[in-house]
Amino acid sequence: QTLDGLSFSQASGTMNAGDDFVIRPTQNAATGIKLTITDASKLAVGGPALSSATYITNTGTATISSPTAASSYSSSPMVGALGLTYNSGVPGTLTLAPSSQPVTVTSGGTSTTFPAGAAVTYTSGATITVGGLSFAISGTPTDGDQFIITPNITNGPGDNRNGLLLAGLQGQSTVQSTGSNSKISYSSAFSQLVNNVGNKTRELKVTGAAEAKVLEQATAAVQSESGVNLDEEATNLLRYQQAYQAAGKMMQIASQLFDVLLQLGR
Template identity: 30%
Template sequence: MSIQSILDIGKSGITAQRLALEVTSENITNVNTPGYSRQTTIFQTSFVTEERGFPLGTGVNVAEIQRAYDDFLQTQLKTEASTTGWSSTVLASMKRAEQLFNEFTADGLGKSMQEFFAAWQDLTANPQGQPERQAVLARAQQVVDQFHRINGYLTDIKREANQSLEGITSDVNESLTRIASLNDQIKLIEIRGARANELRDQRDLLVRQLSEKVGITYLEQTDGTLNVSLSLGPPLVLGNKAAELSLEPDAANNGYYKIFATSPGDNTAVDISSIVGGPNNSQGRMGGTLQVRDSLVNGFLSDLDELASSLATEVNSLHSAGFGLNSSTGLDFFTAPTVTSGYSGIGGIQLAISKTADIAAASVDPVTGGTGNNLNSRAIASVYDKVLATSGGNMTMEAFYNALVGKVGVAVQDAQRSSDLSEGIIKQLDTLRESQSGVSLDEELANLIKYQKAYEGAAKLVNVGTEMLDTILGLIR
């Protein structure tokens, strides 16, 4: 082996250890960077030569800067992020809805209905009494106001959910554009044989953040790019091209948004609302938002409308057959429901009478049948305990309202359970990822010392070769 070989071996050692020190420094400085994966310098011996029949190495090379990465773990994180986005969105809305449906002992719709029919019961004791009649009107107005309040609040939840789609869609579009841009950069770097580790980390983090907003699948291509698609839907990213999501008001659905996607590199917009927010595949914040807006809240409103319609229909049928103090008859107590849908809102249920004399407490005209007749008020008071045919089966109004309260509670419990479970899994997966891909400062500091000493050794080897060369040159002089 020549002196030049010694110098070359020392040079390769200095170059390799310097690169290892740079990689270690990169790890240390990114210890708190979200999504960063630890990098490791992989060494390999240079080609082997034969010197006087003996195989001798020619130094060391850096074979690869390896990224600590587990694709299966990334897929699990992506899946759970979608579940977390869905459950947190649904849970927030359902908790707001839950506040509206108090138990009968609280100041809610259930309590108001109880007091309304109790006022009719009080009227039976004194059918001519003005205070009792005024109480009936007052309690009836409270019931109407409660229906309007709950209907309006549920409608507000739908409206706010619909409006939140604007921000979610904008975030999705931004993530898609950035993923497509990173695909292009990664391809340009890796086509030369290098590894774009930091860019891959950024892309993985974006994919995880995107999956929290909408359900997706992805597949890495041979050139290093990542193709992203909606779960059970069209592609969102193909190479360096990204789809664009847009919103359009749907006149058939009260002007609420429909979601469209323009395929990557194409101008054709496809309605993906049913794909993103379908009953069996709702994922991410966008899917949860659509489920709240188009399914869960609509179910509560439908039951609320049915309850209001049943209340008005049953009371009206009896009230219109009775007689008021002024011999009035044939009067509805509430505005008659023409359709059930929307009847619990301001444009639906209202008081149809305003005079206490029009309250039909008697079953016959008081002028001919006596002023003490209370048969009609007794019949109306008993409506509360009457078993009615409802969409949920034969039950009383109290039982129907209890069932509605139960539905809201179950929706909250389901979303809470899913949220807690998903958050627990996310924590476990994050811990596992940290153990596999995270940066350990203790380990990196130890590597720093190791590579520093190796660098010093390689430099010493160069010094030795230089001294040997100086000695030989001295002999010539």
């Protein structure tokens, strides 16, 4: 069974009608979050493995961006320079040398893959992916303009590109928004979470105070009908005591009168 990206199955045994199961896949997720790196020098914020350049002899205005290596690049890194040459025409194309791997061009959310050795259609600003690395050429090149990507064989100075990419995640829409189909950044999601928790906490406090007042009023109404008023009960007790004493006095007088009548009869 797969539900909301979570897959589970019955490992063994037989279920009976009415059996209940509780699945809490994220109940203890936060308990495993911890800081593993405390030394800032161990953060790979730079990207010295690859560098790119635009030939100074180019006559066009096109420039090449810094290449970004994907996780698959480390398994088969570049052993030599990758050259790109622009060829004018309709459309303009790029020729890669060496051209031993397919090339994928992504523009406007649409990706097109060209086989190894084929001319690649040029689109300004499009992301070009080949051999686990990605880059973009932007601007207007002229026929014969060349660009080059080279691997660094020594540990050169970092250019902070990884740090900039990491910082850029703050503004990227990667988190599903609550109550909608849109995505928001994780900083906005965190702010939304804090706001929701604060609103719910305040709502519960107000609701609790209102319910406490309703309970107080209901208790007072019940007590007014069936409760015991000590002052009233004390007054009634005195009244009953005096009535009892008065009745006793009447009985005493009646007994005395009866005795008097008996004596007169004798």
